[in-house]
Amino acid sequence: MVEAVRMQRWLRGIAGSLALAAIVFYAMAVVVTEGQTALIMRFGRPVRAATNAGLHWKLPWPIDQASLLDMRRRVYETGHTEMLTRDKKNIIARTFVVWRIGDPLTFAQAIGSEGGAESKLDGLLTNAAIGTLGGHDLSALVSTNPADLQVDQIESELMSSTAQVAMRSYGVAIDQIRIERIALPEENVTAVFDQMRAERRQFAARFEAEGEREASRIRSEADLEAAKIRAKGAEEEARIRGETAAQVAKAYGDAHRTNPELYRFTRSLESLDRLVTGNTTLILRTDSEPFSLLQSK
């Protein structure tokens, strides 16, 4: 019994002190999650910022109050702004910025809300863009010649002309500024269209001409080649015929040299054979053979 009572007291003691500890803890502890900052305000005036994540302490409610700020990065796109490049060309550009709260105290004092930051950034960026792009030609942004392009330089100029001001005046840290879009004013697009059309026509004409020229080159080359081949063939034929004639002559010559007299005789007989054809009329004397044989009988 006594032991049970003691146990009861002990348990009560534990429960009571735990509850008290919890109340004190929740009144004084500030849990700052990653990506947040706690702004500690004493009687409504920001006194310090707990930027590191973890457990922080403050005085209980009526004295200190903590408000949590979102420190995540945010993307802000400016409006499309018409501006003039150094070579006096009208362009419409849009930039974006990746920003975060860099100095919570300054931010809270200068801006207060996040929407406020964006309108401040818009003005800052638009001015910077007009100033920076006014110092570069359009070819620094779009060009097929890599030596002309200066996008990195333009972006770092934008950065250097905004980052410090943003941090000092608004407590905003700028991580990145980029040109998101480059376009042309509506009234200039017509001219670009005309130029593009002319360029297309020129290309089409060039392709046609090139095609024809190439085709006729291929054809004439082929014809030339064929003629060369045919000439070579004719030459070869002549050579073969010549060789054959020589060989034939030699064969006959070798044979006929053995008996030129017989050759002359057989040759004249052959001539006779050749001369007397189907429409030859022979006139023979009756005293020549074989007719003479008939006469003598």
Place this chain on the structure above:
Amino acid sequence: MRKKGPPSEIGRLAAPIAHLLDAAWQRMHWWVGLMALLYLLSGITIIKSDEVAVVLRWGKLVGATPALQAHGPGLMFALPRPVDRIVRVQVKRVREISVDTLTAGAGGPDEDDSSPSSESTLNPLTQGYALTGDQNIVHLAMVARYRVRDPAEWAFYGAKSEDALRVEVTAAMVRSLGEMGVDRVLSDGRKALIATATKRAQAGLDAAHAGLELSSLELTSLSPPTALAPNFDAVQSAFIEAETAKKLAQAYAEGTIPQAQAGADLTAQQARAAGISELAAAHGAAGAFLALDKEYRANAAVVRERLYRDAVERAIVGAATVRWVPPPMGGSYKGFRITLGSGDRASRAGSSSADEDEE
């Protein structure tokens, strides 16, 4: 606890339950202990196979480096709730957004009035487009696929994924297009364009600490303005025609040259064949002559006579007509006239003896 007074009927019936409750109350510290234990174990969880978890202790990330912060799939030990908080991130899932900031008729808030102006001009606010390096205009639509690379950065410090991707991809594409000519962009440069834009977008995402990895960037459409489509098509068809003309010429060349070669080969071959047979005939004739010569040397008069008679006979048989005339009186013909078959061409045989029967 309250065991005073005599046990009533109800009290007697309820005694076992009261006894049980009493016993449970007696072991209260066990119950408390058990609950405390369960509470302490409540931080243990299972991380699924496609997830990674990071632990926040009093809001602060546990682990110094991203590699130490991220816990892979499996059983995970953490402290219970107010102390530790577990944040799960699906790192393997590939997400997709379509980026249509540079798409025709999808650049701004009021798209309705895009159609009437589309013929002669473009409103940069309502119609998305980009300039190429040679200051041509193209419309394009993109799809970006991405996944979380650095869970802690993505979960706590990065900008919203969709925002960051849209602007980074657009900026990267605008810049990459600004370096290339329109003809390269619309033909063989597309792959290079995507590659440089992807690289640039990733660099931008890294600079913006988005904690994202761009796994692929796809161009779902890429075209010149509709008003200029016929002009681009004309170039395309001119190109195809030129290619066709070249192909036809090549086909002609490929036909002509072998044909000429075959012709040349044929003539040479025919000459060769003719030569062979001519030569063979010559050899045959020469052989025959030699054989005849052999015979002639043995018996010249007989051979000569035979040959002569054979020839005369052949001549007589082969001739169309044979006329026989008497021998001339006194060695010459006087007024003898021969009329040839054709009649109109007559030749007179003079005083000389007829030549036709000459030996």
